[in-house]
Amino acid sequence: MSESSPNRKIIHIDMDAFYASVEQMDNPSLRGKPVAVGGSENRGVVAAASYEARKFGVRSAISGVMAKKNCPDIIFVSPRFDRYKEISTKIHKIFREYTDLVEPLSLDEAYLDVTQNKKGNPSASLLAEEIRLRIFKEVGLTASAGISVNKFVAKIASDYNKPNGQKTVNPEEVITFLEELPIRKFYGVGKVTTEKMYQLGIFTGVELKSKSLEFLEKHFGKAGGFYYNVVRGIHNSEVKSDRITKSVAAEHTFDINLSSEIFMIEQLENIANTLERRLKKHNISGKTVTLKIKYSDFTQQTRSKTLPYFIADKGLILETVKELLYQERMKNSVRLLGISLNNLNTEVKKAVVVQLKFSF
Incomplete structure (x- = not known):
């Protein structure tokens, strides 16, 4: 491990198929069956899938139509976010x-820095085991965990022994672990970047590590520096207990595709109302308004405008959204509209925390 990368004891907890597992817990008739939360056989997008459904290739973010095609016996359940938040x-x-x-990170996953913890237990692995057992006994759901010296490695490790398992990557194992890791499993490397790396002869961490910083920055821009560091076990991002909200959004998928801007304005008014409630609940405002449009052919487009002042009022949001809507003609009928507000007033200065190295 590099001296510039302090050893912390980080646990990444990830609930197993959280939304679907809550539905199966609350409704015993769904247990052992393929369940998709969200979507339907005609419309919508799957928000989560049970492990029984995942065996058939049903995953979050795929259409309900595709889920039904992959798994004819799939059971669609409407999401209950209030219930998920209660459990979370x-x-x-x-x-x-x-x-x-x-x-x-979301309702179903979080980082915990247990370098110094309230239980006085020096073993992060034993703490993760205890936390997972308590979640099962007190909530009724299973969770998986990754344990390591930084957030990056812990996040990857939590996916290794899913569901209901955990993996520890000790300090002396980090470099070997990353060198042997398939590049597609590096957190932050998506499908497009994976394909680009394959074309450059990068298939595992050891091949990524062989590339110079100049090479990676040439091909991946600023992200190149990130890849150069993480494959060497360097990831100094701290666990932030007050995570900054960077975006607030609301969106809606329609039962019938919309082809007229008049009908779209009506729906955008409702979405702006929802967004305003969320902003005011947390006393948040922002400068950048983004309109998200998903067409009937599932292609997606975003249009943004940055204002010289912070807004949270639905009237001002809608006024900007209308301008974005009429910016250019629709290329097809629309199945989803969304509004998000970025460039928020939530930026705060962070204190610098110096962590000493401890035995793991």
Whole structure:
């Protein structure tokens, strides 16, 4: 490990098929069956799939039509986000009994820095085991965990023994672990980047590590520096207990495709109302308004405008969205519209924390 990369004890907890597992827990008739949360056999997009459904290639973000094609016996369930949030709150309460350094990534996953923890336990692996057992006993769901010296490695490790398992990558194992790792499993390397790396002869971490910083920056821009560091075990990002909200959004998928801007404006008013409620609930405003359009052929387009002042009012949001909507003609009928607000007033200065190295 590089001296510039401090050894922390980081746990990444990831709930197993969270939304679908909650539905199966609350409705015993769904247990052992292929379940998709969200979508339908005619419309919509799958938000989550049970492990029974995943065996058939059903994954989040695929269309309900494709899910039905892959798994004819799939059971579609409407999402209940209030219920998921209720369960998530219970899980995060358990986390905070171990450390205050908890960084939620979503309702179903979080980083925990247990370098110094409330239990006084020096073993991050044993703490992860205990946390997972408590979640199962007190909530009724299983979770998987990755444990290592930084967030990057812990995130990757949590996916290794899913579901209901954990993997520890000790400090002395990090470099070997990353060198042997298929490049497609590097967190932050998506499908497009994976294909580009393959074309450059990069298939595993060891091949990525053989490339110079100049080479990676030439082919991947700023991300090249990130790849250069993480494959060497260098990832200094701290667990941020007060994670900064970078975007607030609301969107809606329609039962019938919309082909007229008049009908779209009506729907955008409703979406702007929802967005305003979310902004005001957290006292957030922003400068950049983005209109998201998904067409009937599933192609997607975004149009953005940055204002010289912060807004949170639905009227001002809608006024900007209308301008973006009429910016150019629709190329097809529309199945989804969304509005997001970025460039928010949530930026705060972060204190610099110096972590000492401890035995793992």
